[in-house]
Amino acid sequence: MTITLDLPSIALGKPAASSGRDLRVLPLVCKLCHTTYPGTASATCEECLGPLEPVYPAGRALPSAAQIGARSPSLWRYREWLPFEGTPVHSLDSGFTPLLESPSLARLLRVARVWVKNDAVSHPSLSFKDRVVATALNAAHALGLDTVGCASTGNLANAVAAQAARAGLPAWIFIPHDLEPAKVVGTLVYHPHLVRVRGNYDDVNRLCSQVADRFGWGLVNINLRGYYGEGSKTMAFEIAEQLGWRLPSAVVAPMAGGSLLTKLEKGFREFAEAGLVSGQAPRLYGTQAQGCAPIVNLVKRGGEAVEPVIPRTIARSLAIGNPADGRFAARAIRDTGGWVAGVSDEDLLTGIRLLAESTGVFTETAGGVTVAGALALAEAGRFRSDDEVVLCITGNGLKTADALEGTLPAAPIINPKIRELEALHGRDL
Amino acid sequence: MAVTFSLPTVLARLTDGQATIQASGTTLGDVVSEIAGRFPRLAPRLRDEAGGPYPFVTFYLNDEDIRFRDGFATPVREGDEITVVAAIAGG
Numbered sequence: 001m002t003i004t005l006d007l008p009s010i011a012l013g014k015p016a017a018s019s020g021r022d023l024r025v026l027p028l029v030c031k032l033c034h035t036t037y038p039g040t041a042s043a044t045c046e047e048c049l050g051p052l053e054p055v056y057p058a059g060r061a062l063p064s065a066a067q068i069g070a071r072s073p074s075l076w077r078y079r080e081w082l083p084f085e086g087t088p089v090h091s092l093d094s095g096f097t098p099l100l101e102s103p104s105l106a107r108l109l110r111v112a113r114v115w116v117k118n119d120a121v122s123h124p125s126l127s128f129k130d131r132v133v134a135t136a137l138n139a140a141h142a143l144g145l146d147t148v149g150c151a152s153t154g155n156l157a158n159a160v161a162a163q164a165a166r167a168g169l170p171a172w173i174f175i176p177h178d179l180e181p182a183k184v185v186g187t188l189v190y191h192p193h194l195v196r197v198r199g200n201y202d203d204v205n206r207l208c209s210q211v212a213d214r215f216g217w218g219l220v221n222i223n224l225r226g227y228y229g230e231g232s233k234t235m236a237f238e239i240a241e242q243l244g245w246r247l248p249s250a251v252v253a254p255m256a257g258g259s260l261l262t263k264l265e266k267g268f269r270e271f272a273e274a275g276l277v278s279g280q281a282p283r284l285y286g287t288q289a290q291g292c293a294p295i296v297n298l299v300k301r302g303g304e305a306v307e308p309v310i311p312r313t314i315a316r317s318l319a320i321g322n323p324a325d326g327r328f329a330a331r332a333i334r335d336t337g338g339w340v341a342g343v344s345d346e347d348l349l350t351g352i353r354l355l356a357e358s359t360g361v362f363t364e365t366a367g368g369v370t371v372a373g374a375l376a377l378a379e380a381g382r383f384r385s386d387d388e389v390v391l392c393i394t395g396n397g398l399k400t401a402d403a404l405e406g407t408l409p410a411a412p413i414i415n416p417k418i419r420e421l422e423a424l425h426g427r428d429l
Numbered sequence: 430m431a432v433t434f435s436l437p438t439v440l441a442r443l444t445d446g447q448a449t450i451q452a453s454g455t456t457l458g459d460v461v462s463e464i465a466g467r468f469p470r471l472a473p474r475l476r477d478e479a480g481g482p483y484p485f486v487t488f489y490l491n492d493e494d495i496r497f498r499d500g501f502a503t504p505v506r507e508g509d510e511i512t513v514v515a516a517i518a519g520g
Contacts, residue, residue: 033481042439044437044439044485044515046439046442048474048483048485049440049474049483049485049486049515050485051485091492139465190461191457199492202494203492206487206489206512206514208513209514210435210437210512213438243507304484305484307496308494308497310497322487322494324485327484378482
């Protein structure tokens with residue numbers, strides 16, 4: 001299938017930074033001290049070391065729901081809310097994943113309706129990281145960076161490797177040395193420079209902060225982080241559009257670094273400000289594995305400062321003990337009236353099976369955390385009977401199939417004889 | 430105790446471009462104080478008004494986040510490497 005971008009250009013105002021290409025990144029502003037910077041490959045404020053995010057021109061022309069609906073089914077249909085001026089060149093077909101209604105889950109959660117936002121089938125690498133890499137690679141292009149990379153717990157490695165291969169960009173990808181085999185294979189197949197680092201994700205991240213400093217590459221979740229993170233907003237945009245231009249009352253999402261929660265809040269808010277949806281902002285609920293739950297702990301404890309932990313969980317894609325956006329995720333949860341849930345590894349495996357059996361979606365361990373977390377929140381009385389709940393399923397189960405080993409019933413083996421099947425079935429067919 | 434103190438580029442502009450500095454002290458707090466005295470423009474980037482580290486500045490003593498130790502009260506030994514990392518990413 002060929003996807004084309006169906007409008008010639010984004011015209012949002014004066015360019016912020018240019019590499020001589022027909023694509024420019026927007027300026028950046030510090031989320032803490034509000035110092036502004038021209039568009040650049042840096043995610044850190046020089047004044048207070050706070051995180052940077054893009055500044056969108058005030059008064060820019062925004063499309064109507066009908067105009068958006070007529071565009072190609074990719075995340076670029078929301079391009080006025082993505083941090084560029086000009087025409088994107090990479091990853092034009094990522095995004096616009098299915099939103100599936102699940103009456104079975106609605107009964108289990110004792111709410112009016114439940115939908116699953118199914119990024120387990122995201123294109124091209126089967127996780128929501130395709131969204132953020134699509135924006136980051138275009139930022140790299142706009143800034144004239146000819147090598148990209150990332151620090152990853154697995155899904156991001158897959159997304160960077162796949163999309164860099166298609167873009168023809170060399171990629172340097174850093175992962176913990178003991179990552180799940182499927183995520184290693186799902187990266188190596190694209191032939192990037194894959195480096196396995198002794199230590200956990202936080203050790204890899206520290207190294208990559210120094211790599212970005214030393215080598216000047218575009219590390220998508222480090223020095224391109226301000227542009228990268230904006231891609232996550234498209235999950236909120238799609239939910240609103242796929243519900244018929246309205247908002248759900250609650251959204252449940254997994255938390256690793258915490259960025260997704262903050263971008264869901266931002267995405268719903270931006271659509272409301274644009275007049276595309278109305279009504280109460282959804283209550284945001286964040287879930288983590290109990291073996292790595294620094295944001296859950298922060299919300300329950302109160303305050304602003306994350307206390308880092310050493311991860312001990314099979315939910316490897318969420319195993320970030322020092323979450324950069326933890327305080328902002330906690331704020332989004334509190335401000336929207338949501339809450340948090342931490343679940344055991346045993347419960348997340350149950351969550352994986354429950355989603356598969358109820359909805360026909362096979363998710364990875366992070367999705368199991370989301371489903372098990374939603375059940376825990378329901379059990380704790382956090383949902384109302386008239387709630388309309390969206391569960392964000394962020395990755396595909398084939399990536400962590402080994403986690404289910406020993407938890408599923410063995411399949412019987414028979415000879416190709418009908419009587420053997422009859423015996424197995426327990427009655428005549 | 431003589432130690433090596435490494436800064437990210439975004440802070441090295443406040444130390445005349447030196448990303449690696451030799452310093453001394455018996456605790457990490459001593460080392461930070463010594464460096465803050467030598468580079469006054471850098472001082473408010475390393476410590477907040479209460480004298481502690483900022484939420485977005487992580488100090489590593491060799492390979493360990495000092496929040497898992499005793500923060501600025503953590504003792505340092507001869508030859509230790511201290512690394513300052515700003516706004517660690519995630520996900």
